[in-house]
Amino acid sequence: MSAITQRWFAFTQVEDRSGASAAIAGVFSERGVSFGSISTLDVHGGIGTMCVEFAASERLAQVLVRTLARLAVVRAVDLVRADDARVRAVAVLAGVAVDPDTVAGVGVHRDGELVILTGPLPTVAAAVADLRGGGAAVEALTVLPPR
Amino acid sequence: MDVAIVGATGDVGRAICGSLIERGELGASSRLQLVGRAGGSSGAAVHGLRVDLIDAFDERAPHIDVATRPEDVVADVVVMTAGRTVPTGTGQVIDRDALAADNRRVFEEYADALAAHGSGHEVVIVVSNPVELAVEVFARRLGRHRVIGMGAWLDTLRFRREIAATLGIRRHRVSGFVAGQHGDMMVPLWSSVRLRGLDPDERAEIVARVRGERGLASFRSEVAAAKQRIAATPDVAAAFAAIDSFPPDIQAVIRPYLTHQSGAKTAHGTANATVDLVRTVLDGRDIVVAGQVLLDGEIELGGIPWTGVLGVPVAVGPDGWTRVMLDAPAADEERALWEVAQSINESVAAWGGGPR
Numbered sequence: 001m002s003a004i005t006q007r008w009f010a011f012t013q014v015e016d017r018s019g020a021s022a023a024i025a026g027v028f029s030e031r032g033v034s035f036g037s038i039s040t041l042d043v044h045g046g047i048g049t050m051c052v053e054f055a056a057s058e059r060l061a062q063v064l065v066r067t068l069a070r071l072a073v074v075r076a077v078d079l080v081r082a083d084d085a086r087v088r089a090v091a092v093l094a095g096v097a098v099d100p101d102t103v104a105g106v107g108v109h110r111d112g113e114l115v116i117l118t119g120p121l122p123t124v125a126a127a128v129a130d131l132r133g134g135g136a137a138v139e140a141l142t143v144l145p146p147r
Numbered sequence: 148m149d150v151a152i153v154g155a156t157g158d159v160g161r162a163i164c165g166s167l168i169e170r171g172e173l174g175a176s177s178r179l180q181l182v183g184r185a186g187g188s189s190g191a192a193v194h195g196l197r198v199d200l201i202d203a204f205d206e207r208a209p210h211i212d213v214a215t216r217p218e219d220v221v222a223d224v225v226v227m228t229a230g231r232t233v234p235t236g237t238g239q240v241i242d243r244d245a246l247a248a249d250n251r252r253v254f255e256e257y258a259d260a261l262a263a264h265g266s267g268h269e270v271v272i273v274v275s276n277p278v279e280l281a282v283e284v285f286a287r288r289l290g291r292h293r294v295i296g297m298g299a300w301l302d303t304l305r306f307r308r309e310i311a312a313t314l315g316i317r318r319h320r321v322s323g324f325v326a327g328q329h330g331d332m333m334v335p336l337w338s339s340v341r342l343r344g345l346d347p348d349e350r351a352e353i354v355a356r357v358r359g360e361r362g363l364a365s366f367r368s369e370v371a372a373a374k375q376r377i378a379a380t381p382d383v384a385a386a387f388a389a390i391d392s393f394p395p396d397i398q399a400v401i402r403p404y405l406t407h408q409s410g411a412k413t414a415h416g417t418a419n420a421t422v423d424l425v426r427t428v429l430d431g432r433d434i435v436v437a438g439q440v441l442l443d444g445e446i447e448l449g450g451i452p453w454t455g456v457l458g459v460p461v462a463v464g465p466d467g468w469t470r471v472m473l474d475a476p477a478a479d480e481e482r483a484l485w486e487v488a489q490s491i492n493e494s495v496a497a498w499g500g501g502p503r
Contacts (some may be wrong), residue, residue, distance in 0.1 A: 023210060026176025030148060063266040066221045067149065070178060070212045 007036065007082035008061045010052045011145045012068060013075040016043055020073040021050070027067050028054065039142050047075060051143050053082070078145065082121065086146030089124040091117040092139040096131055103127040114139065148177055148429050151214070151222035153257055154229030155181035156192040159274055162418030163226060163425075164200055172426050173209040180222050184229070185215040217260030223269060224428050225261065226421060227285070229253050230275040233407065247277050247498035254284040262288040270428050270467045272297055274421055278329050278439050279456040279491050283500040286441035286456075292467040296439025298329025299458030301420040302399060303437040306335050309395035309402070313357050320344070324437045324460040325399070326473065326480075327487040331370055334363065334484050335396035338477040339460070359394055363479040366396065373401045383409050424463065433464040435472050445471040448485040455492040457484070 014020045028035060036053035043049075056064065065079045080087055096115045105123040109116040115136075117124050121143060132138055150173060154160045164181065167173055181196055183189035193213045201208055214220055230250035254275070261269060271294045273281040278296040286294040302325035304318070311318045320343040327334030337358055342350050361369070373393055380386040383405070390401050403413050427434045437460050444452030446459065461468040476484065495501060 023176070030176055059267060070180065070221050071210060072212065
């Protein structure tokens with residue numbers, strides 16, 4: 001990542017209707033910005049929250065968010081830097097060979113074969129990288145809106 | 148790419164919206180933003196216009212968005228059509244000072260909002276009048292190269308059309324530019340006229356025949372005389388017919404003047420010229436058009452590097468205009484441009500423009 005380009009998350013509240021994802025994708029693709037990841041979080045009462053990860057300068061990130069906010073399907077957008085300490089994550093892993101209870105700052109939950117990690121994004125991401133190196137399979141890594 | 152039309156519910160704004168969609172200039176993932184004024188009639192009407200456009204063009208419409216506050220204008224290209232317009236109808240006097248006094252506040256409001264909240268890369272195409280004042284206000288706040296007035300391009304298209312009609316050919320076979328001030332004080336650059344498919348000597352002979360033994364020194368007085376003749380012809384159809392006897396450069400001024408006097412407006416011609424410029428910006432290639440721009444020494448007039456707003460041929464691309472393309476104007480053209488440029492600077496200063 002350059003000094004100008006940073007990683008961002010745009011937590012976008014979207015109406016749950018056909019074409020919403022395409023409209024959001026169009027805003028990014030028209031400006032040549034690639035998604036690092038995109039995921040749908042909670043969908044309830046006709047409104048869903050989508051998390052879009054991307055890399056851009058702060059100026060371009062603001063342009064993207066202002067443009068997203070003008071879409072008819074978008075109710076609100078919250079732009080957060082990826083290194084914001086308030087950003088949290090959930091990871092689901094299988095085939096974890098080592099005991100992950102020792103990872104500092106990460107909550108660990110077990111569900112049979114699956115291990116679920118929760119905590120600040122950088123800490124969870126580091127733990128996932130370690131466990132992946134040890135042979136674990138990463139089923140999902142989802143970023144949550146800041147609290 | 149997204150386009151905002153400030154003043155979308157006006158005659159020109161509506162025509163631009165329709166033309167942009169009809170000509171397919173905005174893709175399905177692009178956004179057309181209709182901007183009205185909160186608290187005014189346009190603030191309500193933009194919502195209706197949005198529905199009307201979707202009704203008309205659902206199969207090909209881009210996303211259509213409504214904004215009613217200057218700070219909510221978000222687009223790659225902003226078309227400024229807001230503000231009071233020149234009155235239409237027989238005998239209506241065009242008071243550009245009053246127009247400037249009313250519209251300056253509108254220009255400043257949107258220019259300040261774009262400067263504060265914009266991306267720093269919007270290209271503004273000015274349709275509102277006085278176009279020279281609007282260009283000055285936006286250019287001082289956003290940067291000179293991001294602001295283009297469309298008046299000179301409209302005059303250019305009219306000039307080309309009149310030459311084409313005189314020769315019995317279509318407009319796209321004629322090139323050449325109009326510079327100066329939009330309207331009566333335009334400067335037709337006869338030296339820039341080219342006719343497709345003709346050698347230089349063939350072209351020179353035809354242009355000399357079409358232009359006649361006239362230089363630009365008499366242009367203003369010819370325009371004034373033509374207006375008097377039109378005013379003395381109460382039958383509008385006869386007045387339009389009388390215009391056909393004028394030279395093409397006089398026709399380019401008088402025909403839209405009479406169109407206005409007739410009570411009709413020039414919304415479609417204006418919209419077409421504007422959409423041309425929008426397409427040029429969206430296209431991503433540098434294309435030479437004519438436009439009002441804020442010069443800062445790019446050309447010399449009267450022997451000095453000129454500073455001020457003036458209509459000139461410019462190369463326009465995705466980031467606005469880049470270069471002035473005024474190659475070796477004839478002596479009478481340079482003289483006329485100098486006089487008009489001085490007049491514009493005096494007017495803009497009187498209207499409260501100039502460096503902040």
